[in-house]
Amino acid sequence: MPTDTFEVGAPEIPAPLRRGRGLRELWSQPWVRLTVLAAVIAVAVGIYLFTDVPGSLAFALRIRGLTVAAMLVVATAVGVSTVVFHTITANRILTPSIMGFDAFYVLISTIIVFFLGSQSFLTFDPLTLWLVQVGVMMTFSSALFTWLFGGRRRSVHLMLLVGIVLGVFFRSFAEWMQRMLDPLDFQVLSDAMFASLTRPDELLLTLTGALVVAGAIATVPLLRTLDVLTLGAPAAIGLGVEHRRVVLALFTIVSLMVAASTALVGPILFFGLIVANLAYSYAGSFRHAWTLPCAVGIGMLCLIGGQLVLEQVFGYGGTLSTIIEFAGGLFFLYLVLRKGAR
Amino acid sequence: MIALENVTKRYGSTTVVDDVSLTFGGEGIVALIGPNGAGKSTLFSLVGRLLKPDAGTVSVDGLDVATASSPELATALAVLRQDNHVGARLTVHDLVEFGRFPHSRGRLTEVDRDHIERAIDYLELDAYRGRFLDELSGGQRQRAFIAMVLAQDTRYVLLDEPLNNLDLRHMTEIMKLLRRMADELDKRIVVVLHDINFAATYADRIVAMREGRVVADAPAAEVMDAAVLERVYDTPVDVHEIDGRPVALYYS
Numbered sequence: 001m002p003t004d005t006f007e008v009g010a011p012e013i014p015a016p017l018r019r020g021r022g023l024r025e026l027w028s029q030p031w032v033r034l035t036v037l038a039a040v041i042a043v044a045v046g047i048y049l050f051t052d053v054p055g056s057l058a059f060a061l062r063i064r065g066l067t068v069a070a071m072l073v074v075a076t077a078v079g080v081s082t083v084v085f086h087t088i089t090a091n092r093i094l095t096p097s098i099m100g101f102d103a104f105y106v107l108i109s110t111i112i113v114f115f116l117g118s119q120s121f122l123t124f125d126p127l128t129l130w131l132v133q134v135g136v137m138m139t140f141s142s143a144l145f146t147w148l149f150g151g152r153r154r155s156v157h158l159m160l161l162v163g164i165v166l167g168v169f170f171r172s173f174a175e176w177m178q179r180m181l182d183p184l185d186f187q188v189l190s191d192a193m194f195a196s197l198t199r200p201d202e203l204l205l206t207l208t209g210a211l212v213v214a215g216a217i218a219t220v221p222l223l224r225t226l227d228v229l230t231l232g233a234p235a236a237i238g239l240g241v242e243h244r245r246v247v248l249a250l251f252t253i254v255s256l257m258v259a260a261s262t263a264l265v266g267p268i269l270f271f272g273l274i275v276a277n278l279a280y281s282y283a284g285s286f287r288h289a290w291t292l293p294c295a296v297g298i299g300m301l302c303l304i305g306g307q308l309v310l311e312q313v314f315g316y317g318g319t320l321s322t323i324i325e326f327a328g329g330l331f332f333l334y335l336v337l338r339k340g341a342r
Numbered sequence: 343m344i345a346l347e348n349v350t351k352r353y354g355s356t357t358v359v360d361d362v363s364l365t366f367g368g369e370g371i372v373a374l375i376g377p378n379g380a381g382k383s384t385l386f387s388l389v390g391r392l393l394k395p396d397a398g399t400v401s402v403d404g405l406d407v408a409t410a411s412s413p414e415l416a417t418a419l420a421v422l423r424q425d426n427h428v429g430a431r432l433t434v435h436d437l438v439e440f441g442r443f444p445h446s447r448g449r450l451t452e453v454d455r456d457h458i459e460r461a462i463d464y465l466e467l468d469a470y471r472g473r474f475l476d477e478l479s480g481g482q483r484q485r486a487f488i489a490m491v492l493a494q495d496t497r498y499v500l501l502d503e504p505l506n507n508l509d510l511r512h513m514t515e516i517m518k519l520l521r522r523m524a525d526e527l528d529k530r531i532v533v534v535l536h537d538i539n540f541a542a543t544y545a546d547r548i549v550a551m552r553e554g555r556v557v558a559d560a561p562a563a564e565v566m567d568a569a570v571l572e573r574v575y576d577t578p579v580d581v582h583e584i585d586g587r588p589v590a591l592y593y594s
Contacts (some may be wrong), residue, residue: 090429224448228440230430234392234423239494240416240444286430 030283030290037282037297044304052311063199070200071303073209074268075275076216077261079295081254082272083279083288084219087229088247088254089156092277096258097269098160099144100167103174104137105262109192110174114181118188126201130208133263141255149247156233156247194319197265197303204264211260215253219292222250226288270321274328275299281335302328343367344389344419344498344532349398351384351554358384360554361398366547367498371524371531373545373562375538377575380551382534383424386502390421402498416444420494422501426487428475434486435471438462441493461493465519481512488519492527499523501533505540513537517544538590542566550574563588 026032045068053060085096097103112129113121144166148159178186219226225246228236237243261268279295280286306324310316314323344367351359359381366372374382387393388400391407400407402419420441428437438461442454450458462468465485475483484504491499501520505513521544523529535541541548541562548565550558552574558565565571566588571579580591 092429224443227448228443230432231426231428231440234387234390235426237392237412238390238416238421238423239440240413242412280430286432286436 028284030285030287030294033282033284034290034293034297037294037301041297041300041304044301044308048304048308066200066202066205067198067307068304069209070197070205070265071300071307073205073212074197074261074265075299075303076296077212077257078268078272079275079279079297079299080216080219080292081258082269082276083292083295084226084250084254086276087226087288088250089160090230090232092280093273094160095269095272095276096254097267097272098167099141099163099255100170101137101141101255101258101262102267102269103167103170104140105133105267106193107170107174108133108136109189110177113185113189114177118185121185121188121192126204130204130263134259137259137262138255141259142252145248145251145255149244149251192266194266194321197307197320200264208260208264212257215257218249218253222246223288223292226250227286230286267321271299271302271324271328274324274332275302277332278328278335343403345401346385346388347399347401349385349388349395349400351381351388351393351395358554359388359395362554362556363398364549364556364559366532366549367402367530368547369524369528369530370546371520371533371544372547372549373541374532374534374549374551375536375541375565375574376551376557379553381554382551383502385551386421386423386500386534389500390419390423391415413444413447416494416496418496419498419500420491420496422487422491422499422504424502424506426483431474431476433472433474434467434478434489435462437475437486438467438471438489438493441490441495444494457493457495461489464492464523465489480507481509481515484508484512484516485519488516492523497528498530498532501531503534503536505535505537513540520544538566538571542588542590552576566590 048068049061049064050057081096085094086092109121112124116124144159144163148155148162178189181189225236225241228239228241229243229246231239233243258269275298276291276295278298279291282298283290283294285291302324303320306320306327309323309327310318310320343365346362346364349359349362350357358379362381362385374385376382384393388395389402389407391412394408402410402415405415405418407415435458438458439450441461442450442457445457446454462471465488467482467485467489470478470482470486475486478486488501488504491501504516504520508516517540520531520533524531533545535545538548542565545562548558548560548562549556550565550570557574558570566581568579568581571581571590571592575592577592581588582591583589
């Protein structure tokens with residue numbers, strides 16, 4: 001289960017008791033909601049693993065198990081990083097992609113295809129490519145961070161603004177290069193631009209999984225501090241949070257998780273926004289001990305559900321990101337409008 | 343004691359706090375008054391370690407704010423700021439619980455729960471403890487935030503314009519409450535006020551600032567003087583004695 005990554009203790013104070021008995025009251029408990037979510041995911045994973053097995057079951061399980069593992073890694077990275085990013089920036093409509101992670105991934109891939117050709121891009125040693133991608137993304141984000149947050153200015157917003165501008169610059173630069181590619185090279189590159197979770201490289205999956213799990217574990221002692229950060233930086237500082245140190249630690253965790261998973265499967269942050277906001281309304285608590293595992297679970301559900309729809313309904317005629325963005329986006333709109341009507 | 347020694351703070355080329363030396367934190371309530379832009383909020387931010395002074399030092403009970411550990415200071419000094427926008431949906435209880443963070447780091451003990459209960463009782467918020475903050479009126483919200491500050495259980499409490507956007511009744515309620523906190527719980531309160539009559543009625547000492555400098559620092563009765571107030575606010579102020587109390591009239 002994706003939620004096992006987090007050691008979640010019992011809530012300190014029971015959720016506010018509302019009127020209504022039995023099921024309704026039970027449903028207002030975050031742990032009940034999380035359990036239900038986990039059960040639904042387990043069913044979806046079961047369907048994915050055991051239906052439509054053409055040949056040997058053991059072989060199918062092995063291949064599909066790798067995909068499920070990749071989904072878990074990606075869901076954890078996206079869920080945790082987006083929620084933490086929202087809390088740090090006190091803003092719920094951004095994702096870490098604003099720091100240019102996706103743009104950088106596209107740019108690096110484009111540069112390789114541009115200078116070395118699609119043939120060498122396809123035959124490039126995957127480990128080297130992964131290391132280069134992670135290295136460059138981490139260097140970029142830490143440089144941006146130390147420059148704009150570590151100094152005297154210390155402004156999260158300035159950092160975001162510069163991140164957006166640089167992201168757009170890298171994207172345009174990559175597009176400009178892509179326009180000069182020969183059609184075959186461009187085709188190969190386009191394929192790499194969509195997140196692909198099927199048949200991940202085992203070694204890279206292990207490496208990325210280790211980094212993401214390490215990041216998730218490192219977040220656990222900071223859960224309560226994250227809660228306090230929802231009051232905003234000034235109030236958190238007043239309550240004794242060492243804001244700069246904590247934000248630096250959290251930001252490093254976010255960068256590492258996102259960089260590693262993007263390098264593994266391609267641009268993945270597209271559904272972070274939907275996942276995080278669904279988690280806030282689903283979790284029934286503002287506490288990160290609940291919102292974080294919920295975001296991971298909902299991310300996993302999106303990925304496995306989207307993959308099932310892609311295989312069963314569309315017969316692979318599309319991309320996973322299209323399906324998740326379409327269905328998730330519609331659902332998200334429904335939630336927002338329903339709330340507004342109340 | 344909270345001591346500022348030759349503290350200067352500049353934003354770019356504008357000096358907002360200009361070589362201020364000031365000590366407060368004695369018994370009772372100190373009211374900080376002055377026109378907009380006098381540097382009152384900046385002074386609070388310097389004490390509350392949100393800003394670093396360009397010169398001078400700020401200390402709380404002998405601890406230099408610049409070097410002391412943030413959690414340690416948070417058990418000595420609580421600051422309630424002017425705008426308290428909260429992104430997430432919190433209940434009153436959740437908010438008051440946060441006041442214990444400096445002591446418990448989020449893992450509440452019996453002592454912590456006791457403090458939370460007492461703060462909620464003291465602010466008469468028991469009926470609202472399960473309500474979300476965005477479902478409260480301005481007066482109730484302000485009380486919830488003061489309960490959080492109270493649960494923080496610090497000797498010094500700094501409040502930046504706690505009467506903002508409140509009606510007559512709630513302004514009086516909050517000021518009476520601060521007076522009680524000072525008298526019964528021995529809180530050392532520093533409060534920024536715009537209504538000088540509230541300052542005169544409830545504070546023991548008034549510190550007046552103008553253009554980044556302290557221009558008056560005396561017992562409340564002494565600052566309530568037409569000449570002094572005119573100098574502070576740069577506008578005509580009459581002071582009359584009504585029912586044995588000085589009342590400033592500046593409406594016409």
